[in-house]
Amino acid sequence: MSRLSTPSPEDTPEASEPILDSISAQLGFVPNMFATLASNPTVLDVVMTLQGTLSRVLDAKTRHTIALAVSQANDCDYCLAMHTYVSSELGGMSRDDIDLARAGSSIDPKRAAVARFAQQVVASRGQVSDADLAAVRGAGYSDPQILAIVTVAVQVLLTNFINNVNQTDIDIPAVSPAGTPG
Known part of the structure; x- marks a missing residue:
């Protein structure tokens, strides 16, 4: 069982919602890791920005x-x-x-x-x-x-x-x- 809290969809911070929507569009669902990160929109943004930026450095x-x-x-x-x-x-x-x-x-x-x-x-x-x-x-x-x-x-x-x-x-x-x- 996850040890950190994951916000319910209605309690997800507004700033996290567009990021989660993008993840869902890409994968077809929002993986638990990202749902948990959504509780801190800045951390979610950092992780997603880092992953997006690094998608350009190697094949x-x-x-x-x-x-x-x-x-x-x-x-x-x-x-x-x-x-x-x-x-x-x-x-x-x-x-x-x-x-x-x-x-x-x-x-x-x-x-x-x-x-x-x-x-x-x-x-x-x-x-x-x-x-x-x-x-x-x-x-x-x-x-x-x-x-x-x-x-x-x-x-x-x-x-x-x-x-x-x-x-x-x-x-x-x-x-x-x-x-x-x-």
């Missing part, structure tokens, strides 16, 4: 790979379910690639390097080694792209932390530890 499959790798590293069940759903239903990723991303890899060698690097960023709290940087550079990523990878990883950390604190009720198909539908 979608790379962003999904980072989200899955980071969410797995943080044991965020809600984010794993959400990112699995979005990656498969909207992002065109196969079940195998989703499972590999969670494990810090990918069917694509370049995205595999991103997944490993993102998990290392999380595990080391950003204190990555020269070898970690060399590996992601060796996969073909420039320093500006590495900045984008770190920024996407931190954005995912933000939502992981929110959902782990809240223990957000999963309202999308859950995934098992092995990455198969729960």
